[in-house]
Amino acid sequence: ERWLLLPRRGIHILDPNRHDSSKMGFLVKGKPLSWKESDKVREYVKKHGVEQFIHIWKKNKDREDLDFLWGDEVEGFLCQLTEKEGKKAIKLSLRGSEVLEKLKEAEKEETEKAEEKAGCGTCPPSVIFHPEYGCFMIETTPSAPYGGFVRDLRCVEANMRLRRAKVKEHLKTGEVYSTMTTYPLMGVDKFTLPPHDPNGPVAKSQYVPDQLINPHPRFATLTANIRTRRGSKVDIRVPMFKDKNTPPADTEIHMDAMAFGMGCCCLQTTFLARNLEEARSLYDHLAVLGPIMLALTAATPLYRGRVADTDVRWSVISQSVDDRTPEERGEVPEAKEKALKKSRYDSISLFIADAANAYFKDKYNDLNVKFDKEAFDRMRKEGLDEILAKHIAHLWIRDPLVIYQSRVELDDTKDVDHFENIQSTNWQSVRFKPPPNSDIGWRVEFRTMEVQLTDFENAAFTVFIALVSRAILAFALNLYIPISKVDDNMHTAHKRDAVTSHKFHWRQDLGSTISQHMLKKNGGTTVTNPLKSTSGSNNGGLKASGFMRSIIEVKESEFRDDTLDNFCRVKADNRFVLVYGELDEKGESWCPGCSRALPIVEAKLKSFQSSTALLKLPVSMKLFKDNEKHPYRIQERLNIQSIPTLIRVGAKGIFDTPLASKWCTDTFCVNQYMAYSAAKRLRGGSTKALLKEDSKGNDSISETTIKKIMLGQGGSEPLGLIPIVHAYLDMIECDSETRKVVNGYLDLIADRASGKLMTAATWIRRYVELHPEYKKDSKLNEPLVHDLMNTLDR
Structure with missing residues (x-):
């Protein structure tokens, strides 16, 4: 979760x-x-x-x-x-x-x-x-x-x-x-x-x-x-x-x-x-x-x-x-x-x-x-x-x-x-x-x-x-x-x-990378692509939101990145590869070098483009480092709390769920170039902000009700904050138990905004x-x- x-x-x-x-x-x-x-x-x-x-x-x-x-x-x-x-x-x-x-x-x-x-x-x-x-x-x-x-x-x-x-x-x-x-x-x-x-x-x-x-x-x-x-x-x-x-x-x-x-x-x-x-x-x-x-x-x-x-x-x-x-x-x-x-x-x-x-x-x-x-x-x-x-x-x-x-x-x-x-x-x-x-x-x-x-x-x-x-x-x-x-x-x-009974000044164009057509009537979303990330702005993207995109289950396979000459082997039975990063500028792959370094996982990655890292159970992680032969690998057993440390160095890792009987010698050898590039993008990337202004060059700001601020204009801009929150919950694939609780909270706020429920x-x-x-x-x-x-x- x-x-x-x-x-x-x-x-x-x-x-x-x-x-x-x-x-x-x-x-x-x-x-x-x-x-x-x-x-x-x-x-x-x-x-x-x-x-x-x-x-x-x-x-x-x-x-x-x-x-x-x-x-x-x-x-x-x-x-x-x-x-x-x-x-x-x-x-x-x-x-x-x-x-x-x-x-x-x-x-x-x-x-x-x-x-x-x-x-x-x-x-x-x-x-x-x-x-x-x-x-x-x-x-x-x-x-x-x-x-x-x-x-x-x-x-x-x-x-x-x-x-x-x-x-x-x-x-x-x-x-x-x-x-x-x-x-x-x-x-x-x-x-x-x-x-x-x-x-x-x-x-x-x-x-x-x-x-x-x-x-x-x-x-x-x-x-x-x-x-x-x-x-x-x-x-x-x-x-x-x-x-x-x-x-x-x-x-x-x-x-x-x-x-x-x-x-x-x-x-x-x-x-x-x-x-x-x-x-x-x-x-x-x-x-x-x-x-x-x-x-x-x-x-x-x-x-x-x-x-x-x-x-x-x-x-x-x-x-x-x-x-x-x-x-x-x-x-x-x-x-x-x-x-x-x-x-x-x-x-x-x-x-x-x-x-x-x-x-x-x-x-x-x-x-x-x-x-x-x-x-x-x-x-x-x-x-x-x-x-x-x-x-x-x-x-x-x-x-x-x-x-x-x-x-x-x-x-x-x-x-x-x-x-x-x-x-x-x-x-x-x-x-x-x-x-x-x-x-x-x-x-x-x-x-x-x-x-x-x-x-x-x-x-x-x-x-x-x-x-x-x-x-x-x-x-x-x-x-x-x-x-x-x-x-x-x-x-x-x-x-x-x-x-x-009163209106508030509010921006009519929220300048968002999420658009109205992505929102379903029930508050869901049809997002098919995660947010892209480009340098030069501090708004949006993985850097700002902080969430990881997917945990990808992979089959046992063996492949080689000929360019970097790094041999990688993945074995999975109750194991998952955690992938950091996002679509590249062309929207073709999740991490820099991903299409070259992980060709077998690539297809699986694309099927999870709208996913977020959801850990269903507490897990453990380990990576291996042999200082003499493989200077870019880390050899230590890590618990789940160490993931932020791994993000800082851009590492990829293999997860072992509590269902697995033993660690054995299964390894996921990290492609150092790919890891470094992904880490650099995570730390430095963000969504480029595009301001939409009217022909006079003025911001579109008008007085509107809290009902419209919260629930939207019924199919037109601006988007309501509650539908946007629903879209966010969909994008991070919030689990059903939590979603039920949160939906109750959002219903309360929606009813307050519409006047169905009184304020205190x-x-x-x-x-x-x-x-x-x-x-x-x-x-x-x-x-x-x-x-x-x-x-x-x-």
């Missing part, structure tokens, strides 16, 4: 030394400096953060990661439900830190036992729990990344169910762990358990107490420093839903603390890219998808005991950490040159694909983006290209918010704290994540999705975005639209019922509207929210 590439167990791709939380950055032991105390070292930290990135870039700019690894993060919160003598009550439970400690104790034992049993290609054996901003919150992730096996797609929901079950094991009677985005009564009266008063010294909020902030000193420091730098409390305003009995004066929901935003729960995914170029391209395309997925996952219609006229959390979080000064917010006319358009939590402002990307055009970066000129010049001097240097320099217009007293003077060649200090507190819709000083490569984090009410939904959207990310690369899709239109889409995504936000609205406690005045009370949370828990 094979999807893209083999996983490496024992590392985590979400964040280095995963002791932090996704939104909050590193949780370091030590004393953080107050804003005043950090005055003397902020510029030092910024300067050395740039030096640390330069070192990372130089060390990893040519790095290749042949494994496809990915992961998810799901956040939830605790609340306590009670009912005495018919009186229903609910409180936000502040036991998150206590429950987390119990989970970590159990996690250590269970993970060790599970990893002893876990073999290559298995689902992550356990789970990991992390702290978040609120001490009522718990974040969960798989204990190891998902890998490139098709069956990993089936692991996601099972792992999410396991996480929820483990949290529930440590809850008290009446306590609920919910994956709802917000606690609806946050900021209403004494809403916490135990109860606390607002107006604490950290947040100075009139609505929420400081005691709900995670006890780690980083969180309180972050809260206080944002407020101090800003010069006032944060000012969050959301339009209120106007119902029949809503008072005319009630037009907004007001909130005044970071907890209202960073107390929101999210669903995030992270993908390991093959290399720097792929990470940059994927970053751009996922940024375009960000608003679409935000609207599809809409789940946040309730704040501070009120019903909002918006459906998603994004702008609330953005306002909750907006540390811009009055000058930076544009409130001082004589200081317009200092104005910054966005909060440090917002959608991206720059695409970052390199100049070799045939789809990217400078005109797409149509925002006037401010950047740190000194940081930019320093990076350009060290060899960074203009686009990437500008991206980092744009992040550097922000100040570091939390500096640890003991972590100021560091070795820039070994530590990344100063870089991560600013990088991790630029909370954008997509995050470009350079390799830290560990066994992790270039990654892209997708951050816009709202957490869903059920594990099935969370798994559906996690798997969908993973498959879309692969389809973008495999089919060389072009999703580019101007950044300003991405921003417009983000605003549209906030609107009530945006999925079915719409469902919650309907529940509130129909509840007998609701007075049509846009207000919530404890009995109503008690019943809502009780229903969701069931």
Whole structure:
């Protein structure tokens, strides 16, 4: 069973030394400096953060990661439900830190036992729990990344169910762990358990107490420093839903603390890219998808005991950490040159694909983006290209918010704290994540999705975005639209019922190597040729998608490549030859030299032109090397995890399934020339991008519904993302068991897009509207929210 590439167990791709939380950055032991105390070292930290990135870039700019690894993060919160003598009550439970400690104790034992049993290609054996901003919150992730096996797609929901079950094991009677985005009564009266008063010294909020902030000193420091730098409390305003009995004066929901935003729960995914170029391209395309997925996952219609006229959390979080000064917010006319358009939590402002990307055009970066000129010049001097240097320099217009007293003077060649200090507190819709000083490569984090009410939904959207990310690369899709239109889409995504009632800017020509006639009505594909690969572009092909084409069964035969004078013998009984590579420029053979080197296998290869490497069973591999007689052969027994190593040297190998009785002396002698050529093509090849533009030379971009974005135009361009995912699944020959599961996920998303199924936000609205406690005045009370949370828990 094979999807893209083999996983490496024992590392985590979400964040280095995963002791932090996704939104909050590193949780370091030590004393953080107050804003005043950090005055003397902020510029030092910024300067050395740039030096640390330069070192990372130089060390990893040519790095290749042949494994496809990915992961998810799901956040939830605790609340306590009670009912005495018919009186229903609910409180936000502040036991998150206590429950987390119990989970970590159990996690250590269970993970060790599970990893002893876990073999290559298995689902992550356990789970990991992390702290978040609120001490009522718990974040969960798989204990190891998902890998490139098709069956990993089936692991996601099972792992999410396991996480929820483990949290529930440590809850008290009446306590609920919910994956709802917000606690609806946050900021209403004494809403916490135990109860606390607002107006604490950290947040100075009139609505929420400081005691709900995670006890780690980083969180309180972050809260206080944002407020101090800003010069006032944060000012969050959301339009209120106007119902029949809503008072005319009630037009907004007001909130005044970071907890209202960073107390929101999210669903995030992270993908390991093959290399720097792929990470940059994927970053751009996922940024375009960000608003679409935000609207599809809409789940946040309730704040501070009120019903909002918006459906998603994004702008609330953005306002909750907006540390811009009055000058930076544009409130001082004589200081317009200092104005910054966005909060440090917002959608991206720059695409970052390199100049070799045939789809990217400078005109797409149509925002006037401010950047740190000194940081930019320093990076350009060290060899960074203009686009990437500008991206980092744009992040550097922000100040570091939390500096640890003991972590100021560091070795820039070994530590990344100063870089991560600013990088991790630029909370954008997509995050470009350079390799830290560990066994992790270039990654892209997708951050816009709202957490869903059920594990099935969370798994559906996690798997969908993973498959879309692969389809973008495999089919060389072009999703580019101007950044300003991405921003417009983000605003549209906030609107009530945006999925079915509003339109989004979308590219009409996706520039793909897959065309409409390849798609069947049932979502299948009639692809007869795999993607070709030509040099000069970083879009598509084997290099980008990472999957191997076929495992070919061959009969015992003997043949010779007279040109290279290499004798090759293959014997097969339950054995398979793994072939890397693809059709050549003429479409005649799979690998350079394949028609000469493997004439007997050639016919078999052609019959598998639309296939992908699918390993039905765990296998072992071995190649032989006799240094004296055959310097190009490798003599060692290898397990399945070694395939990426073989790809790096371009080796071909013989597989021995568990059904085979013994290895004997059967060998597959590698043609070194062919192997080298294939490896070179794998590393350097990619599908050439062909942009189709109208006669005026303008990109074809128009406003369209999410239904059409997801399902297509019914036989015309553009193709829908769901049919494209189906085509991708067909091309990789997804097994029937996995396909059944994934089809269920895709059906959910298709029904959401078409309006057949409600978003979580719409469902919650309907529940509130129909509840007998609701007075049509846009207000919530404890009995109503008690019943809502009780229903969701069931």
